[in-house]
Amino acid sequence: MGQGKPWFAAIRRKLRPLLWEMAVYSFFVNILALVIPLFVLQVYNRVVAFGAITTLQGLVLGVVLVLVFDFLLRQIRSRLLQKAAMRLDIGIGEALVRKIWSLPLRVLESRPSSYWQGLFRDADMVRNTVAGPPFLLLIDLPFSLLFVGLIFVIAEPVAWVFAGVIPVFILLGAISARSVSRVSNDEKDAQRRRDSLIGDMIDNRGTVKALSLDRGLQPQWEKVHADGVERALHRGMNVDFFANTGMILTLATTVLITSFGALAIIDQKLSIGALIAANMLSSRVIGPFSQLVGGWKGFAMYRQARQRLDDVMTLPEERQETTIDLDKPAGEILLENVCFRYRADGDPVLEGLGVRFAPRAVHVIMGPNGGGKTTLIKLLTGLYSPESGRVLLDGADLGQFTRRQLAGWIGYVPQNSVLVDGTIRDNITGKRPDISDREVVEICKAVGLHRIISDYPDGYGTPVGEAGGALSGGIRQRIAIARALIGHPPVLILDEPSASLDRPAENMLRDLLKNLSQDHTIIVVSHSPTLLNMADYLYLLDRRRMVISGPREEVLNHINSLQAGAAAADGTRNRRANV
């Protein structure tokens, strides 16, 4: 079932004893399947021909015992199959989640969320194939030859029919494999486009409702949906064609066997019992081949699912281990000649950037929309790596540290802080068991949350609702700041932190950041005058470069003089125009 990449081989290795055990049980199930045709043969040839009632009684007793035994074997085999499915489920699920979180943020952002969700459906597909009916089908296939052998022994004149029919089934299987694989791929692509649109619509449901964007989205949805339905229909027709062809071929085999058998009986080369037994065995020979033709969709989808999982599992990961475990840094961040672009063929977003963010100070970065502020912040947090140049923390390149180390040293509050469903405490601690209640309360006091949370009937156990929807934007923001401060990172980076705060909350944030700056490096992207006025250093980032940077007064004076110059130039132009 596909030679595995190392990640899958490791999971399969653990599964191997179970699969072997199942193969052994399948072997006996198939051997026992020979009993009924042999029973029929004996009944017709001995019991009916000679009226041997005692023989019949003995045969029936034997067959009943065999059926009981067969039932038990099948039950054990099903139990093993379920056990294997469960292990596979756990193995793939764990490997996939671990892999996804070890990928660089740029890779995660480069594909829509529907793509990542789809991988878990792929994992289900792999489980259902490797530890499901298709696996049993593959085990049963070689036994077909055993049954053909038996037919040769008991009814040779009709056995030659299989020599002609089996190659036709194999050919049909090969054709259906190619055809179904192609149409299944098309269908999956259409499904992914549909899922991506649904994801966008649901994520933005508030905006869609408020602005009645559904009027524009409806035709787009109908187009994507119609495309999906059309491809599903195409795939369905394709699969049905091969399944029906397989079915007709199976029926034709019965007709051929019966016809050749009848001729052989007339020629006295075959008994009626042998013909009936051969007919029964023929369903065991042809059944797996017929299922293979009809069920090729499953195999095609399995291959595609495996391919997608293999692609993700072989993506390069972020650094997972570091060679040295350094003490907590003081928090000086230095950018040396940093260049960054999102696409190899795109324009650089940052170019030749060199900045120093000193510890124990508040640094506020300003700049127009699209100027590169958020990108710069992601470089400072180590979420993105520069295309060239270096980002240094206390003189050490960020690239040498693991994500976990960096997260412990650099607290980050993104522009749109998202909370996860759970309690306030869960969101602040990220469900880490090593965070004490004392630390949570201490940090919440520092960010002015403790009194607010204490007023709630459930206190820190208050559920935040889906994506934090049960809380106001301001409280969500403070929870995000508290979350970033867990572990006391020496550097705290905030992207537009006061966007959803009212004036008193913003004043409180200003005081908090000023207070924290006594022993932290605080880097804030903001245009809020309240935050600008408490900055120690200001930076103006525009079109790839740091246009101005330095102590606050110097930068403000520089900007004021530039604005005054521009106003004077405007005035001169206007006067000239009036003259």
Ligand SMILES: Nc1ncnc2c1ncn2[C@@H]1O[C@H](COP(=O)(O)OP(=O)(O)OP(=O)(O)O)[C@@H](O)[C@H]1O
């Ligand atoms: N994931 C991405 N893929 C491709 N280009 C991107 C991506 N994110 C941002 N950009 C581009 O990079 C440039 C800088 O974007 P960035 O978000 O860093 O600017 P910003 O100064 O934070 O803007 P704003 O004030 O609007 O948040 C923009 O031209 C933007 O279109």
